[in-house]
Amino acid sequence: MLEANLQQRINAQLLDKLQLAYICVDSSMTVVEVSDNLSSYGYNDIVIGANVEECVDFMFGFDAQTQLDLPMVQSPSGITISVSLLPSDRLLTVLISNASNQADQRQLLQQKANENELLVERQEKLLTQLEQASEQLESKNEQLEEASRLQTSFLSGVSHEFRTPLTSIIGYTNLVEQSLQCPTDKTGSDIQQKADHLRAVQRSSRHLLSLVENLLDHGKLDSDEIMLRPKTTNLVELFQDVELLLKPLSDAKHIELTINLDIDDSTIVVIDDSRLRQCLINLLGNAVKFTDHGSVSLTADLSGDFLSIKVADTGPGISDEDLQKIRLPFWQAADTGKAGTGLGLTITERIIELMGGELEVSSVLSEGTQVSFQIPAPMLMDQECAKVLNSKQSLADMTVLLAEDDHDIAALMVVMMAERGVHLTHVENGALALEAMQSTTFDFVLMDIHMPVMTGYETLAALQQANNSTPVVIMSASTVEAGRMKAESLGCYDYLIKPVDVDDVIEIMNHVALDKDADHTC
Amino acid sequence: MRKKKICMVGDFSVGKTSITQKFVNNVFSEKYLTTIGVKIDTATVGEDKLIVWDVAGRDSLSPINASYLVGASGVILVADGSRSSTVGGLLEIWQTVTNRIGSVPVVVALNKADLDGWQIDDHSRALLDQQGWDVFATSAKDGKNVEAVFKKLVEIMNCKES
Amino acid sequence: MSQADSPQIKALKERYRASFPEKIELLRQQCETIADGQICSKQRLQVNEELHKLAGSSGMYGYHEINTSCREIMAEIDVSDAAALVPKITGLMLLLERHS
Known part of the structure; x- marks a missing residue:
């Protein structure tokens, strides 16, 4: 029998219509009464006298005073139920109603809503990724544009460098040709003039040749084709060679060229001597070229298997602004009027890098310029040197x-x-x-x-x-x-x-x- | 056998049902089916029988229904490691839990660890570290750490009892 | 090799220089075979062979002009026709002639 107050609250008709089922338990959670239709929700083994916490899973953890609504709980039958715990003085009534219609509707709505929200989240995430990708693309694009700009300026630099000597060659050969066509004047001065013209052609050709050689080196450096070929080298001999080579140039300009070595005559190191020679000739050649008064000096010392080299001149110096640009291919100071391929320093710097060093340039306007670098140059032990010698x-x-x-x-x-x-x-x-x-x-x-x-x-x-x-x-x-x-x-x-x-x-x-x-x- | 009620809570679509089903029935489905209300399952861990309340996830419109939490002696906070908002959401959900049933034993499952690009961002990581929670990177799909999460929670609950 | 050569080297150099007429004759024969127009790849190969030899030895014996001339012709041999090659080889023969 249902309790009287409950009977008032729930009339039997409603109970049937809502497929209401119930369990009544006492203060010790012992089942005292159950409705007949409990089994339709899959609760089959609920017997009077049993502990409700043992036989109904959702009841575990509650006590007889708990007043609670548990909407939409999946029952063992699969039907979704709503549960209300209604405590009174002596008893706790557990009301169970069929909520499957409500649950189905809710399921449809909620599923859609959640899926939509997931979609929105995913879209937002994709958008962020898209933005990041587009930013990366943009920066890549900028890099490419910069590379293409450099290449274009490189090409225009090359064309420019070729044009000058070629124009000179064409001009002078034209002159020679013209004078051959009208061989009326055969005086000594005419022959002298032709010889001058031909020498100018030779000069331009030699310049073109060195330009091509430098370009080839530059290209090889770009494609990592230049390999170092280190071999045992007597450093003092190498520096003497370089001095002999440059002496005529400095003498012609009345500049003092000094080589200060803090290296023993018999010192043998393992180094790519031809590349080192190329760098030294370039650096010293530059210094002599740009220095009109005073001196150019090279200082070298060897310690701890490292060769340190400093080339200093008393030339016009380089402004801070120009210092930033001197390493760029084809860059040449605008107002010096000195001929050059504009590749020498770029190539030198990169060869020094290849040899494991770094070219440093410092300069004070109207005082002079200093370039220095340090590269590994493993020294042979005394006995090995003796062997070489x-x-x-x-x-x-x-x-x-x-x-x-x-x-x-x-x-x-x-x-x-x-x-x-x-x-x-x-x-x-x-x-x-x-x-x-x-x-x-x-x-x-x-x-x-x-x-x-x-x-x-x-x-x-x-x-x-x-x-x-x-x-x-x-x-x-x-x-x-x-x-x-x-x-x-x-x-x-x-x-x-x-x-x-x-x-x-x-x-x-x-x-x-x-x-x-x-x-x-x- | 000791019985214990525990609750799976977290935002929607983080895999609470998937973790529970992997643990209880060793099954996994790729299909997403949102849970309405609560599903109750049982499982055994050592000497303990767990009554697992798989509670409907929180979404932008409906909060966790705290009535389901009553009587629970532990919770598993579940988030989706690939959705950082669900990790941040754990704090609010934990607030709901403690308001209703106090500071019960808790472990965190960062689910979907099998996904490509699954990565907890530094902010989320700091947030979890600050709480001092035990955190597991789980995958309901391949079963990674699923059992470990439940075992850890049981361990903490038993430790608290004794 | 510009320093004072030993008698042996001098003799070798003399012997080499004495072989120039022989080399000129070889080049003349090559020219004849290609002079009448088309050159086939086999002929190109033969000419190249002769030039290669001459380039190697003339360089070693200090005839840098001859060495350079050989190299120049070799560089163009695959792309030049007979009309372009014959004058160049003739030029090389003249160089040899001048030194012999």
Whole structure:
């Protein structure tokens, strides 16, 4: 029996219509009464006397005083129910009604609303990403534009640089041609004039040539094609060479050129001497070019395997504004009137970077300019130096094979090397070289590329396959860089271009001898 | 066997139902079906029988119905790691919880850790750290850390009781 | 090689210089084969071969002009026709002639 007050609140009709079910529990949560229709919600095992917390999951955690509405709870039958806990003095009534219609409607609405909101969130996120992407694109675009602008200015720089000498060549050759067409005046002054014109043409051509060489270097630096080729180098000799080269220039301008070295005469370092020479000539050449009075000095010292170089001049100096631009390709100060390719400093700076240094430039207007850099230059130990310096002895003991099909070249090499204490065994092609190397162990091989029967490349490949590590130096008449790369990929020790300077060969042999000694001591 | 009521709470579509279903029935569905009201499931962790109330998520119109929380001895706060707003929302939801049932044991599940680009931003991370909550990166999809979240909550609840 | 050469080197150089008429004759023959118009790739290869040899040896023996001339012709050999090649080779022959 339902309690009287509840009977008043819920009439039986309504109870039926709403599919109301109920559970009554006492203060200890023991079931005292249940409606018959409870099982329609899946609550089958609720018996009088049982603890409601044990048999109805949603009742766990409540006590008899709890007054609570729990809308839309999924019942064990799957039907969504609404639950009301109605406490009274002695009993707690748990009213259960069918809320499935309400839940279904709500489900439809809520699902749509949530999906919409998710969509909006996703859109916002995408928009943010889109904005970021567009910002990135914009900055990329700016970079590209900058690159294209630089390229255009580079090209116009190149064209400009070519135009001047070309115009001069065309002009002077025209003059010469005209004077040839009317050969009336054959006086000495006419011949003198023609000679002057031709010298002007030569000057312009030489300038064009150096421009092309610089451009090639610049291009190679851009595409990382310039490789350093460090070798053992006597630093003092290198600086003396550079001084000899520049002395005529400074003498002609009545400028004092001094080289201050804090380096021992016998110091040998491992460095790419030709690239270092190129940088020094460039920097000193620049200094001499721009200095009209006073002096240019180079100071170098070597400590802790680092070579520090400073070139100072008493030239006009560079303004702060121009200092920012001097490293740009083709930049030249507007008012100096000095000829140049405008690439020298750019190339020098990049080669120094390649060698592991950084070019620093400082300048005071009308006082002068200083450029300096520091690069790694590993020093050879005393005994190694001694070996390089006294290697003539060890060279004489080396067995050397020459593979060369041209008898004129071979004969000359044999004699010239003999004059330097080295005895050569000569064969005429790669196949014969391989044969010779099978019967005799050679310390060193000099080889031509272009040979009948078996070329130098084929021989290198055969040696590589046979795991023969005898150092092979290629001598080729081809100046194509691809040839060098191919030979290097086939494991050649070094690559010389004909005409070969025998002293270069001797230097390489010194290297081989050193390497060999190093291997033995390891 | 000790019984304990716990509640899964968090914003809508963070994966409360998915985590619960993975834990209770080891099932996962890619389809999103919003929960209306509450679903009640049971599961066993060691000596404890958990009555898991999977409560409808909070959305911009309706807050968490706190009536469902009554009698719970712990909550799992669930957020979607790929939606930082749902991580921030945990603070308000926690406020709702404590207002109604006090500071009960709690663990945090940052769900959907299987998604590409799932990453908690620094702000959210600081916010969670500040609360001193135990945080798990979970995936209802591949099951990562799902069991761990429930086990941790049980551990904290038992620790509090003893 | 500009320093005082040893008697052996001097002899070698003399021998090399003495071979110029022979080299001129070889070049003349090459010119004859290509002079009547079309050059096939095989002929180009042969001419290139001769020039390559001459470039290598002349450079080593200090005849830089000859070396340069050979290189210049080699650089153009694949793109020049007979009408352009023959005068250049003739120029090279004249150079050899002058030194022999």
